[in-house]
Amino acid sequence: MEQHVVLHSHKVLEENSAQLESLRVEDCSASRPEDKEGILKKIGSASEIEEFNRRLQQLLLGSEGLFAGWKDAQALLLDVGAIAARAKTSFNASQSAIFEEDLVEI
Structure with a gap:
């Protein structure tokens, strides 16, 4: 069952x-x-x-x-969260670099 x-x-x-x-x-x-x-x-x-x-x-x-599947799902969600945080940090860093290249000194 x-x-x-x-x-x-x-x-x-x-x-x-x-x-x-x-x-x-x-x-x-x-x-x-x-x-x-x-x-x-x-x-x-x-x-x-x-x-x-x-x-x-x-x-x-x-x-x-x-409880095995629930624990596995929780571990997976923690991994996904960590990956998303790293991706966001990487994206923010790349956007900052692009923005700095677009600056023009007057």
Whole structure:
């Protein structure tokens, strides 16, 4: 099933990345304690819970996880911004040089 994540900003992801990286199903909460126990029982033994946590991390933060494309897009936009800034600086410098050539001393 295809999933999409919408974030307010890159800052939100950065502010919450530590929580995402340390997310563990056994630390979850439920409205009823027996619900949490039931979820953990369905997952299985301690080693199966660890595997669940590993797969959860891959799902969220892995190279093809829910946040992977967003992080890649953010990095791309930062690169585009840097290129645009350099192009603007170069353009301004060339315009200044052209303007100086057009000056006539009187």
